[in-house]
Amino acid sequence: MNPPLDSLRPHWFVACTAAEVRARPLARTILGVPIVLFRSAGKIAALIDRCPHRNAALSQGRVTGDLIECPYHGWSFDGGGACRRIPGMVGACEHPHQTAETAHAIEREGLVWVCVGKSETAPETLPVSRHVALGDARFDTFLWAATARCALVDGIENLLDACHPHFAHAGLVRRTQKRRTVDVTVRRDADGVEAIYHENARPDGLIPRLLEGQRLTSVGRFFLPATAQLEYTGADGPRFLLTSMFTPCDERTVLIHSCISTPRKLAPAWLKKTILRAIFGRVLRQDQDVLRRQQENIDRFGGPKFTSTPLDVMRPHILYFLSHPDRATRTDHAATLQMEL
Numbered sequence: 273m274n275p276p277l278d279s280l281r282p283h284w285f286v287a288c289t290a291a292e293v294r295a296r297p298l299a300r301t302i303l304g305v306p307i308v309l310f311r312s313a314g315k316i317a318a319l320i321d322r323c324p325h326r327n328a329a330l331s332q333g334r335v336t337g338d339l340i341e342c343p344y345h346g347w348s349f350d351g352g353g354a355c356r357r358i359p360g361m362v363g364a365c366e367h368p369h370q371t372a373e374t375a376h377a378i379e380r381e382g383l384v385w386v387c388v389g390k391s392e393t394a395p396e397t398l399p400v401s402r403h404v405a406l407g408d409a410r411f412d413t414f415l416w417a418a419t420a421r422c423a424l425v426d427g428i429e430n431l432l433d434a435c436h437p438h439f440a441h442a443g444l445v446r447r448t449q450k451r452r453t454v455d456v457t458v459r460r461d462a463d464g465v466e467a468i469y470h471e472n473a474r475p476d477g478l479i480p481r482l483l484e485g486q487r488l489t490s491v492g493r494f495f496l497p498a499t500a501q502l503e504y505t506g507a508d509g510p511r512f513l514l515t516s517m518f519t520p521c522d523e524r525t526v527l528i529h530s531c532i533s534t535p536r537k538l539a540p541a542w543l544k545k546t547i548l549r550a551i552f553g554r555v556l557r558q559d560q561d562v563l564r565r566q567q568e569n570i571d572r573f574g575g576p577k578f579t580s581t582p583l584d585v586m587r588p589h590i591l592y593f594l595s596h597p598d599r600a601t602r603t604d605h606a607a608t609l610q611m612e613l
């Protein structure tokens with residue numbers, strides 16, 4: 273069973289890029305909670321997207337100065353949710369019931385993180401930035417946002433799953449005709465889990481042939497609350513690093529904000545970004561398609577009924593972390609296995 277979305281409320285999730293919060297209110301749904309984002313007094317603000325007066329959607333209003341104005345009767349709220357203006361009202365307008373509910377919002381490294389846990393509950397600290405190539409001059413890094421129609425765990429599993437590329441991305445990422453036996457090491461500690469695939473071969477998919485030479489390892493990692501990472505290394509270090517931060521919008525929709533890094537080479541960053549967007553865009557569409565179809569079929573049967581093998585390396589650990597939110601209760605784990613990749 274997937275963990276209920278409500279259990280994730282104490283966590284921070286990426287709502288959007290900082291650049292997306294401009295002059296207009298921006299609507300998002302996180303863990304089933306509709307919110308509106310805007311800038312107030314130079315800072316990112318997040319309110320529950322429901323005007324306390326007659327519950328119109330604040331995201332359909334507009335931003336005036338530091339306030340967000342409701343489209344129905346024009347009540348205006350600051351970033352803390354306080355009502356600062358009620359058109360037609362004579363005298364002060366402040367009253368507890370006129371306050372819009374807030375969500376926690378923080379801007380970091382070009383992303384806006386939101387926690388929809390109750391205001392009185394202190395949110396856990398912001399997740400550690402896991403993308404080591406951010407700000408590293410040896411790498412070109414760009415950010416990419418996408419959505420997928422799937423449950424959170426299914427989306428994360430898809431990104432970290434080593435067995436679907438032969439089929440879902442046949443020829444682009446892997447070729448099924450040329451499998452080799454690979455040793456896999458799985459390590460879990462209190463902070464995350466990683467699966468290291470000791471490939472020691474030149475990959476034969478079209479994309480890795482473009483990006484890499486001899487590949488030593490491919491590594492998949494997962495960190496709470498919903499960060500998945502792929503790293504392909506050669507003799508000289510990482511050749512490709514992808515860190516995807518998943519945000520569950522509802523039970524069947526995820527937002528995915530990804531940092532993609534490749535070593536800086538002769539090609540200018542803009543050209544590389546254009547090429548990478550084109551080729552990974554194709555892979556992304558294949559994954560979006562397979563996930564949407566998976567979800568539609570699960571819904572056709574009224575819910576999931578999965579069976580797994582040891583090849584499904586990451587899912588048990590993803591579920592383990594989601595069901596052990598308290599770090600002190602988590603135990604280490606190590607295993608090795610072989611598979612044909």
Ligand code: FES
Binds near residue numbers: 324325326342343347
């Ligand atoms: S519903 Fe928002 S001001 Fe009336």
Ligand SMILES: [Fe+2]
Binds near residue numbers: 430431436
């Ligand atoms: Fe995929």
